[in-house]
Amino acid sequence: MKLDAFYFNMAGSASDYSFSGYSPATWSITTPGTNAAGSGGADFMFVADSSNPATDVTNAVSLSFTMTNLTGDFLVTDFTGATPSSTAAGSGQLGAHLQSLTQGTGNTTDSGFAVGSYVVDDGGGPNVVPEPGAMLLMGAGLLGLGMARRRKTA
Numbered sequence: 001m002k003l004d005a006f007y008f009n010m011a012g013s014a015s016d017y018s019f020s021g022y023s024p025a026t027w028s029i030t031t032p033g034t035n036a037a038g039s040g041g042a043d044f045m046f047v048a049d050s051s052n053p054a055t056d057v058t059n060a061v062s063l064s065f066t067m068t069n070l071t072g073d074f075l076v077t078d079f080t081g082a083t084p085s086s087t088a089a090g091s092g093q094l095g096a097h098l099q100s101l102t103q104g105t106g107n108t109t110d111s112g113f114a115v116g117s118y119v120v121d122d123g124g125g126p127n128v129v130p131e132p133g134a135m136l137l138m139g140a141g142l143l144g145l146g147m148a149r150r151r152k153t154a
Helices: 076-080 132-153
Strands: 002-008 017-023 027-030 046-050 064-069 094-099 111-116
Touching (some): 017 027
Antiparallel strands (some): 002 046, 002 094
16 A cells, blocks of 8 residues: 555644655645545645655655644644544544555556544553552562661661
């Protein structure tokens, strides 16, 4: 599969954000104002798309760019507070138009549209509630360290 276009929404206005540093260099980000290709009618604030000559983004070629928030620092709500696209695509905040790398009859390709939403990762891994036994073991270990330190200083 190749990425034909990547769509996404952000909180606020499209003019709050600027984009640069595209790789591949033939890609850019615009505000389409129309339905996302292959989505069944979903609208998105931004589309990352390749101009001619098109450069395929695949497993071997990644898409990257720099996004700047012109109103200040990025906040989690800039992503999670984005208005979802229309119900035509399952109300997702992200979308991707994907195409087959091989052409079929009449130079056509199979294609599909994938939809998703932003997920916040606080970097702390899964939110796990420790078991009482694990807490007891940790407490015993800390008590042992404290006693060993006290014995060493005495």
